[in-house]
Amino acid sequence: MNKPARSKPHVALMVETATVYGREVLSGIMRFMRTQEDRSVFLEQRDLLTSPPSWLNDWQGDGIISRGSTDEMIDAAVRRNIPVVELNDRSEVDKAHVRSDDAKIGEMAARHLMERGFQHFAFCGFDFEAWSQRRQEAFIKTIQQEGGQCDAFNSPWMNLARPWEEDQQAISEWLQSLPKPCGIFTCNDLRGQHVLAVCSTLELTVPEEVAVIGVDNDELLCQFCQPPLSSVIPNAEAVGFLAAERLSR
Structure with a gap:
């Protein structure tokens, strides 16, 4: 049977x-x-x-x-x-x-930029996203532990609450206010693409004036950027x- x-x-x-x-x-x-x-x-x-x-x-x-x-x-x-x-x-x-490990990701990004000799740092992320907040906190903490200071810009993600052009204008004004050269950590590759698009519009040289590092290692998004975006791999x-x-x- x-x-x-x-x-x-x-x-x-x-x-x-x-x-x-x-x-x-x-x-x-x-x-x-x-x-x-x-x-x-x-x-x-x-x-x-x-x-x-x-x-x-x-x-x-x-x-x-x-x-x-x-x-x-x-x-x-x-x-x-x-x-x-x-x-x-x-x-x-x-x-x-x-x-x-968002804290480790933020720490790795900070050390990467510090090792390249930057003295000014900034973070660009998304409001109301806990993972973005954790990465920001770890990035800033690591910078401050080495005696540095860090600026930050955040706006809503997921079908941006305001029109794309308004968000780009806000990023543009923020970028222009930053001391140069500046190392910027973005919460993910999408945010990195946002920042690099504005750098191109402002004719800021990358990475001489502004260096940008994202997260996710999304090859398509990274290659869309000019120059290609560097990225932390989150495993x-x-x-x-x-x-x-x-x-x-």
């Missing part, structure tokens, strides 16, 4: 495919899963703002790894005791969290691997 086939564990991956960081996270998840028993995985093309599918609210799966959870999805998972590993800043959720693949490992416990 044949034994009934054991059903595969069902795992939902709510991770964006539209960014390099998200794809690297997925690569790490895949690397871990190849070391484990076969499982059924739900994955769709999505960006960071795409809402999870409504059917997840009634899903009877075995685990979720998410960078785009909603309160409704988390509440539903908690009610049914489905394990969730969060990769975003949802400190109010009593679930496992795995993310890049998102390790984040994905650790998240999958945590979920399997």
